[in-house]
Amino acid sequence: MADISWSDRFAKVLIDRKVAQTDVALRFADIFKDKVEFCEGDPKDIQRGVLSGEQFTQSKKQIHLTEFAGSFFKKCPGFHKGLACCNYYVLNLGFQCDMDCSYCYLQSFINSNYLTIYTNIDKALDELRSFSDSMKDSPVRVGTGEVIDSLSLDPLTLYSRKLIEFFNDYPKWKLEFKTKSALVDQFLDCEHAGNVIVSWSINPQYIIEREEHGTASFTERIQAALKCKDKGYLVSFHIDPMIWHPEWKNNYAVLVDEICKNFTPSDIPVLSVGALRFQPQQKNIMRERFAMDSLVTQAETFVGKDGKLRYDFELRKEMFDFVMTRFKSHDPAWKIFMCMETPETWNGTLGSSPHRQSDLKEFFKPLKKPDSDIRYPISDI
Numbered sequence: 001m002a003d004i005s006w007s008d009r010f011a012k013v014l015i016d017r018k019v020a021q022t023d024v025a026l027r028f029a030d031i032f033k034d035k036v037e038f039c040e041g042d043p044k045d046i047q048r049g050v051l052s053g054e055q056f057t058q059s060k061k062q063i064h065l066t067e068f069a070g071s072f073f074k075k076c077p078g079f080h081k082g083l084a085c086c087n088y089y090v091l092n093l094g095f096q097c098d099m100d101c102s103y104c105y106l107q108s109f110i111n112s113n114y115l116t117i118y119t120n121i122d123k124a125l126d127e128l129r130s131f132s133d134s135m136k137d138s139p140v141r142v143g144t145g146e147v148i149d150s151l152s153l154d155p156l157t158l159y160s161r162k163l164i165e166f167f168n169d170y171p172k173w174k175l176e177f178k179t180k181s182a183l184v185d186q187f188l189d190c191e192h193a194g195n196v197i198v199s200w201s202i203n204p205q206y207i208i209e210r211e212e213h214g215t216a217s218f219t220e221r222i223q224a225a226l227k228c229k230d231k232g233y234l235v236s237f238h239i240d241p242m243i244w245h246p247e248w249k250n251n252y253a254v255l256v257d258e259i260c261k262n263f264t265p266s267d268i269p270v271l272s273v274g275a276l277r278f279q280p281q282q283k284n285i286m287r288e289r290f291a292m293d294s295l296v297t298q299a300e301t302f303v304g305k306d307g308k309l310r311y312d313f314e315l316r317k318e319m320f321d322f323v324m325t326r327f328k329s330h331d332p333a334w335k336i337f338m339c340m341e342t343p344e345t346w347n348g349t350l351g352s353s354p355h356r357q358s359d360l361k362e363f364f365k366p367l368k369k370p371d372s373d374i375r376y377p378i379s380d381i
């Protein structure tokens with residue numbers, strides 16, 4: 001386990017008594033010792049609903065361990081009319097993130113003042129197993145980093161190890177960890193089937209320092225990716241969200257050059273780029289928490305068809321063109337797609353939608369519908 005003083009990072013850990021004997025809860029109890037309290041059901045001081053900035057910040061400092069009662073699988077948030085999206089299943093093993101990016105969409109989404117970790121990962125694996133008969137040979141992709149970072153708390157939960165082991169039995173499926181941490185040591189010794197992608201959302205160090213509080217530095221993320229590559233894991237980078245600032249060209253050029261210095265297109269099956277976007281209702285809490293010092297709260301944005309605020313089309317296109325051209329100038333074999341973007345941007349930047357790009361088509365192929373009632377993400381564009 002990485003040398004982290006976990007106990008200093010959280011104010012308290014509340015464990016639901018009914019999960020107190022699970023491996024995860026016992027590990028938390030051991031690590032957090034006098035910060036641990038037990039509860040029956042919800043914590044007594046839980047606050048639900050729209051959170052103030054202060055309550056949201058508090059929710060990153062107190063952990064609640066409990067079971068998840070519902071279905072673990074849901075559609076990728078890109079599955080909306082008007083957005084191009086890749087085929088993807090989302091597995092949430094918790095809710096809230098211990099890091100603190102100024103633009104984080106969780107600010108418009110989290111409705112409890114606790115960071116929740118679900119202890120019943122075995123139920124999630126059972127759900128996956130339940131549709132494996134009909135989907136075993138399909139190119140299923142499962143990602144774990146939607147409403148909780150895949151790896152930033154993984155040295156505590158060790159969920160990566162269970163998932164990697166499970167995916168050994170499904171070599172045609174892909175498991176994706178998505179993170180802004182550099183915490184990979186806890187699973188590097190696992191045997192894997194070559195179907196695990198460890199991916200980093202990455203930005204220039206200038207943006208990381210200003211906007212991505214509590215995350216690993218640019219160099220730490222690259223170093224962690226190299227460790228994974230050395231152990232045969234697939235790695236990927238999401239240059240997302242690109243954030244405009246006066247030196248953006250220079251800083252994103254350095255980022256692209258560093259990736260190309262350390263990795264080749266064959267190391268990284270596909271890269272993605274995305275630009276700053278957020279829900280209008282997020283503006284107030286971002287201003288409350290980060291004032292106007294942030295490049296995000298200062299950004300000039302416009303409402304898109306999906307209701308999110310984005311930079312204007314020309315600026316997004318310029319930013320994507322710049323990054324893509326820089327990658328292709330290093331090696332034309334780099335494959336780059338735009339995540340959560342409109343068909344107009346795809347057409348404006350690459351000349352056609354991802355379904356028609358020969359090097360990207362395979363990532364957007366509709367999946368066969370499973371026999372179970374799991375909802376599945378098929379782009380309707």
Ligand code: SF4
Nearest residue numbers: 097099100101104180
């Ligand atoms: S790492 Fe991701 S989930 Fe965590 S605060 Fe940043 S944007 Fe949000």
